[in-house]
Amino acid sequence: MATPTLLRAAVLVVSTTASKDASTDKAIPALQDVFATDGDGKWDVASTSIVSDDAAAIREQILKWTDTDDSLINLVVTTGGTGFAVSDITPEAVSEVIDKPAPGLVHGMLAASLQVTPFAVMSRPVAGVRKRTVIVTLPGSPKGAKENLQAILKMLPHACVLAAGVDSRSLHAGGVKKLEQEAGVVGSTAGQSQGHSHNHSHGHSHGHGHGHGGHGGHGHGLVRHAPPADVPPATPLSNDPSLGPTRRNRASPYPMLSVDEALARIDEFTPGVVESERPVNEDLVGYVLARDIYAAEDVPAFRASIVDGYAVVVPKDEDEKGVSESSSKTLSGVFPVTSVSHAAPDEAKVLRDGEIARITTGAPLPAGANAVVMVENTVLHSLTEDNQEEKEVEIRAANVRDGDNVREIGSDVRKGQLLLHKGERITAVGGEVGLLAAAGVQHVTICRRPIVGVLSTGNEIVEHTSRPPSGLRLGEVRDTNRPTLLLAAQEWGFDTVDLGIVVDQPQTLEQRLRDALRQVDVIITTGGVSMGELDLLKPTIERALGGTIHFGRVAMKPGKPTTFATVMVKEASRGTQSDISGSVSHSTRRFVRTIFSLPGNPASALVTFHLFVLPALHKMAGEHPRGLPKVPVALSHDFVLDKERPEYHRAVVSVGADGVLRATSTGGQRSSKVGSMRGSNALLCMPAGPEPLKAGAKVDALLMSNIRSEL
Numbered sequence: 145m146a147t148p149t150l151l152r153a154a155v156l157v158v159s160t161t162a163s164k165d166a167s168t169d170k171a172i173p174a175l176q177d178v179f180a181t182d183g184d185g186k187w188d189v190a191s192t193s194i195v196s197d198d199a200a201a202i203r204e205q206i207l208k209w210t211d212t213d214d215s216l217i218n219l220v221v222t223t224g225g226t227g228f229a230v231s232d233i234t235p236e237a238v239s240e241v242i243d244k245p246a247p248g249l250v251h252g253m254l255a256a257s258l259q260v261t262p263f264a265v266m267s268r269p270v271a272g273v274r275k276r277t278v279i280v281t282l283p284g285s286p287k288g289a290k291e292n293l294q295a296i297l298k299m300l301p302h303a304c305v306l307a308a309g310v311d312s313r314s315l316h317a318g319g320v321k322k323l324e325q326e327a328g329v330v331g332s333t334a335g336q337s338q339g340h341s342h343n344h345s346h347g348h349s350h351g352h353g354h355g356h357g358g359h360g361g362h363g364h365g366l367v368r369h370a371p372p373a374d375v376p377p378a379t380p381l382s383n384d385p386s387l388g389p390t391r392r393n394r395a396s397p398y399p400m401l402s403v404d405e406a407l408a409r410i411d412e413f414t415p416g417v418v419e420s421e422r423p424v425n426e427d428l429v430g431y432v433l434a435r436d437i438y439a440a441e442d443v444p445a446f447r448a449s450i451v452d453g454y455a456v457v458v459p460k461d462e463d464e465k466g467v468s469e470s471s472s473k474t475l476s477g478v479f480p481v482t483s484v485s486h487a488a489p490d491e492a493k494v495l496r497d498g499e500i501a502r503i504t505t506g507a508p509l510p511a512g513a514n515a516v517v518m519v520e521n522t523v524l525h526s527l528t529e530d531n532q533e534e535k536e537v538e539i540r541a542a543n544v545r546d547g548d549n550v551r552e553i554g555s556d557v558r559k560g561q562l563l564l565h566k567g568e569r570i571t572a573v574g575g576e577v578g579l580l581a582a583a584g585v586q587h588v589t590i591c592r593r594p595i596v597g598v599l600s601t602g603n604e605i606v607e608h609t610s611r612p613p614s615g616l617r618l619g620e621v622r623d624t625n626r627p628t629l630l631l632a633a634q635e636w637g638f639d640t641v642d643l644g645i646v647v648d649q650p651q652t653l654e655q656r657l658r659d660a661l662r663q664v665d666v667i668i669t670t671g672g673v674s675m676g677e678l679d680l681l682k683p684t685i686e687r688a689l690g691g692t693i694h695f696g697r698v699a700m701k702p703g704k705p706t707t708f709a710t711v712m713v714k715e716a717s718r719g720t721q722s723d724i725s726g727s728v729s730h731s732t733r734r735f736v737r738t739i740f741s742l743p744g745n746p747a748s749a750l751v752t753f754h755l756f757v758l759p760a761l762h763k764m765a766g767e768h769p770r771g772l773p774k775v776p777v778a779l780s781h782d783f784v785l786d787k788e789r790p791e792y793h794r795a796v797v798s799v800g801a802d803g804v805l806r807a808t809s810t811g812g813q814r815s816s817k818v819g820s821m822r823g824s825n826a827l828l829c830m831p832a833g834p835e836p837l838k839a840g841a842k843v844d845a846l847l848m849s850n851i852r853s854e855l
């Protein structure tokens with residue numbers, strides 16, 4: 145049984161014969177024997193596998209061990225396929241998955257073999273490290289394999305421990321030091337040798353450089369942080385397009401993620417908010433505030449009348465008893481109208497005891513006045529000589545109090561008061577811009593909204609207007625995805641750039657993507673992510689742009705090949721999102737750009753846009769909650785389920801008189817079916833399952849637009 149201090153080895157036999165009949169294999173028992181007898185009790189042969197002389201199969205099995213297995217495999221040894229025969233391709237296949245070559249191990253093996261036979265020169269071994277695993281190719285003959293392994297076995301524990309990185313310390317729970325000492329390569333005494341300090345820093349920088357900090361021990365191998373520019377990205381998993389269709393992977397090398405895992409990676413690797421100061425005007429609509437906003441001044445800024453009427457002076461009679469009574473007076477009698485106050489900028493007027501001033505709604509109270517009597521409670525008593533003006537007015541008002549019909553300074557908004565919170569969205573209907581305007585706020589700090597570029601890919605795709613009806617040539621397809629996605633992104637309030645259509649040709653695609661990376665924050669491509677030899681998105685992002693693919697396959701229907709990647713861009717043009725190194729000097733500014741490569745089928749493209757791209761756009765724009773809103777709905781009819789994958793079913797959600805939300809399918813859900821999105825306002829989150837879900841069952845619906853009313 146494995147204990148935490150055992151190193152875990154995996155043996156891969158590369159032999160077309162043994163792959164057909166495993167009983168013919170002698171290498172596995174021979175190597176197991178070496179680990180057991182010569183391994184000082186440090187090894188657990190945790191996994192073995194046999195594949196034919198097929199580069200893709202070799203790579204796939206190694207990647208399973210190095211990138212996807214839940215517990216770390218410390219060492220992979222292959223045996224077979226290292227000679228000069230045409231079918232011998234193991235070193236080439238292994239080289240493709242190696243991040244760092246380890247020529248020392250190769251020398252060690254060859255030197256030992258040459259002691260045994262001059263034919264050792266006929267072996268072409270390679271060795272190296274992928275992620276946290278050491279990989280070594282051994283010859284195919286059981287004897288040769290055994291001798292080569294014996295030659296380096298004593299050193300391998302140390303190599304494996306260092307390759308496993310800093311986090312192996314917790315993984316191996318205190319056993320690392322012991323392993324180092326037992327390997328006999330590190331001094332255990334107080335006098336620390338140079339070798340020790342070197343080894344230590346090496347181990348650390350490895351662990352750090354590959355970004356295992358947060359993931360150590362969990363072994364979700366594909367989680368690679370966008371590497372800093374000085375660290376080359378890990379070996380791509382994608383096909384090398386220059387090798388042609390015969391050498392492509394026949395099964396996707398990308399682990400299949402659940403939708404939730406995929407969303408978690410999008411959340412992790414999408415850059416955060418970039419703040420920007422904007423003037424307060426109507427262009428602010430749609431932005432989320434990056435900071436709290438405080439009132440710049442009092443509203444109203446002066447004591448103002450609430451009604452049309454007469455400003456009066458309510459005598460402050462200190463002699464009267466009772467606080468509440470004392471401030472209330474029956475004001476009656478005839479008073480001279482000594483001034484007029486209109487709601488207009490004007491000079492300050494003064495009112496004395498016994499005088500009144502005609503005043504309009506919103507106008508400033510004359511100094512000395514402390515209440516306003518409504519015009520309804522007054523009678524005109526006399527006119528001026530020229531009959532043009534009021535001379536005297538009779539006031540007939542009971543219980544006039546100091547402050548009646550007066551809006552005090554700052555009674556609506558007090559200067560310095562918190563007006564709008566960070567994270568609030570400026571809407572066109574909620575009056576936010578008006579509130580800011582009223583309170584004298586001239587500039588606010590908002591979260592920039594990412595600019596979205598949409599690119600269609602495919603030799604068959606033509607501009608939809610470029611051919612007359614029935615004028616398509618055989619194989620041509622009108623571009624559906626670009627207009628659809630541009631409009632969807634715009635509908636959600638994002639500025640878009642139309643990146644056009646690009647053919648399936650590596651250099652052209654690379655150039656178009658490079659251009660796009662300079663123009664936009666988020667690139668959405670459609671097509672070219674399936675398993676065909678013209679599916680160039682993944683290889684171009686990984687190999688040509690040096691990007692990091694965070695996932696390339698999702699367990700869902702439609703949308704399985706959905707791909708999410710980030711690419712580092714230096715010195716991006718002004719006006720876009722995502723400066724991740726604001727403190728760094730201008731010459732070294734680097735930006736993270738995200739690329740969503742969506743499947744080509746129109747329904748898949750629109751579903752995956754809503755499911756995956758929208759939450760990323762929301763994150764960059766500072767919006768909460770992110771993505772489509774989710775509501776529980778009842779099915780209005782039976783729904784057939786996909787047996788393996790959860791399905792995002794296009795549907796119409798409506799509400800009846802009973803207030804219950806019901807969902808009805810929009811019909812055929814084939815991912816190529818252009819019309820299946822039409823009229824749908826929701827994606828139903830259907831689980832995978834063998835039996836149909838019955839009418840009345842409750843499922844979650846992701847709302848793309850307003851709920852229909854059946855009333």
Ligand code: AMP
Nearest residue numbers: 600621623624625671672673674744745
């Ligand atoms: P692909 O992922 O490139 O293999 O494309 C899958 C399917 O979607 C193919 O039938 C393509 O012709 C189709 N397709 C790809 N892009 C578009 C597009 N922009 N508009 C309409 N159909 C497309």
Ligand code: MG
Nearest residue numbers: 601602671672
């Ligand atoms: Mg295509």
